[in-house]
Amino acid sequence: MLLQFHPWASAVEAPFWQVLTQRKMDVFQLDDTHKPILGYYATGQQVRVPGRDTSVALPARFCLGTGAFSDESVSEHHNSTSRIPAFMFPAPGIVKNTNTIEDFKSIDKTALFKMTVDQIWDDITSGRSLQDPSTLNRFLLVTFADLKKFKFFYWFAFPALQADPAWTATAMEDITSVWSSAQVDSLRQQINQYRQTQPISQSGFFLVKETNDVFSVARLQDWDEFYAECDESQVTVGFADPSALDSHPGWPLRNLLALIHYQRKMTKVRILCFREIAGKQDMTASKLFTAQVPSYVPVTACPKAVGWEKNAQGKLGPRLADLAPLMDPARLADTAVDLNLKLMRWRLLPDLQLEKVQETRCLLLGAGTLGCYVARSLLGWGVRNITFVDNAKVSFSNPVRQPLFEFEDCLEGGKDKASTAAASLRKVYPGVNAVGHAFSIPMPGHPVSPQLHESVQKDIAKLEELFQSHDVIFLLMDSRESRWLPTVLGAKMKKIVINAALGFDTFLVMRHGIGQDREHQRSRGDPPLGCYFCNDVVAPTDSLSDRTLDQQCTVTRPGLSAIASASAVELMVSLRHHPDGVRAPADKEDSEGDREENTAGGQSSALGLLPHQIRGFLSRFKNLLISGQAYDRCTACSDVVLEAYEKQRYEFLFKVFEDAKHLEDVTGLTKMKEESENLDMEWDDEDDEAMEDM
Structure with missing residues (x-):
């Protein structure tokens, strides 16, 4: 039968949008070039229906969380490990965040999709995917963040190369019907050891070999050495399968088969769909089947690809995350206050602290x-x-x-x-x-x-x-x-x-x-x-004592206090930006009223002039x-x-x-006044003598 695949269902965690907002405000600003991002997924799960002896397969969830954006201060290996939860598998991608809803609607999505597909194909043909199999899961995310209304428009693409001719498959079998409980337990231990000793980028794809009921697990790049004395019938390629369906493996298998076909020139391979119950040391839900194509057809050009996610209505189109109703109003106020200020820093005042x-x-x-x-x-x-x-x-x-x-x-x-x-x-x-x-x-x-x-x-x-x-x-x-x-x-x-x-x-x-x-x-x-x-x-x-009514009240023109208050606050903010702080020198005006910055003793404020006094x-x-x-x-x-x-x-x-x-x-001051008065008296005596002489 024709091999069909269970497509991804994007599951963006609400905190991701907050992280994207922070990045947009503090880092990206008006830069709409694509940025690296990291998603993750788990193996497929089924849940029992309460009151009934049946189970329902959960969607193959592709997740983005708070660790989606990289932290350049730590190593890449530690960075990737710490950015996704336990028992999850990584998927690298890019995000292009547009500046306007019009840009989001009119962006050349075909070109972006082709760029991602070309990257996947280049990884496969160059052998980079053998070194880092997580690149088989490359994805694309196009977004527009309406930060005033807390609405996020987004569209995922999970490019998958199309095989020509298409792969067919035998019926998927439960792993427990092929291997004994002891063999399954042995295999589980080997897979766990493999995941603990290898970088997380290797964890979602692996090789399996069975020798006299003893299993061993290795990296894709170790194929030749690992299968040196084996024929093709002993080759089993495993992958972390996000699907929980009994008849369809998950989406990551599509590009994995393209890699096997191109690099190993194989037309038939046994596939292990690794599915575990996280934290319970249980992989009995895993499946086995054999995938094959009629013959080997050399591929010299990048194959066609599919992968744009459908929206909630089942049509090709973007989705909308409206977080405003879910957010704490106080948090909304915080974000809104910061938004107005950070917009000032984008183009006008990049040095604004x-x-x-x-x-x-x-x-x-x-x-x-x-x-x-x-x-x-x-x-x-x-x-x-x-x-x-x-x-x-x-x-x-x-x-x-x-x-x-x-x-x-x-x-x-x-x-x-x-x-x-x-x-x-x-x-x-x-x-x-x-x-x-x-x-x-x-x-x-x-x-x-x-x-x-x-x-x-x-x-x-x-x-x-x-x-x-x-x-x-x-x-x-x-x-x-x-x-x-x-x-x-x-x-x-x-x-x-x-x-x-x-x-x-x-x-x-x-x-x-x-x-x-x-x-x-x-x-x-x-x-x-x-x-x-x-x-x-x-x-x-x-x-304050003995004052008339007009003296008891501050009698001013009504607009004056607002002007003076605003000037006082702006003066404070300018002073906080000066490197000398409270000791900052005063900027002045020249004789014609044109403003001059007094930078003799240091830098001026990032906000402009920093006077000592403003008399309005x-x-x-x-x-x-x-x-x-x-x-x-x-x-x-x-x-x-x-x-x-x-x-x-x-x-x-x-x-x-x-x-x-x-x-x-x-x-x-008292002594100074007395001396001044005495000086005046001396001058008066001299004036009197002069008058007498006349």
């Missing part, structure tokens, strides 16, 4: 208008760790200006802003680690009563702890003095501090320097950058890039302030809280 930005731990001091918009911009950059600090409650005027709050948050006195903002972020994106802390930041010129000293010390300790555990601190408060202690801590711990402040139609966004930073000066030569207080010659003091003027729709040096008498980042904080800590801080002028005394 998305992982570094994503892992940045951001501390937001202030959960008001600036805090809300900064947090949303951070989410847009994929930042996963955001912490709020704010001691206020949500008021009825907040929701329209602060997008993390709603009307219900204002009821019953209002919810805590920090924890509510964090909860809202988690609603927007469940993958974010957002937390909120409700406590006050002590300020210069705001005395602390003795009975509250212990509580304030705990708040300070908590703030110090948060600084230590975060990479970037955003100062988003609504008063000048509330920024003083965070500025001191940022300079002391050498943290990235991004400051944003609003006027009615102006804003300031700046990155703080880290004080005098003499180590930086010695290595770079350029002056260190200043902080928010470096341009002042007066200490920050109480600006909404009334003129204009931004100015300004650079300011650190001031050695700064009330926040000068050496004397940092030393006083380090040595005296709470004693020093409570003096500052009691009277902000203590900062002017410590930094020498």
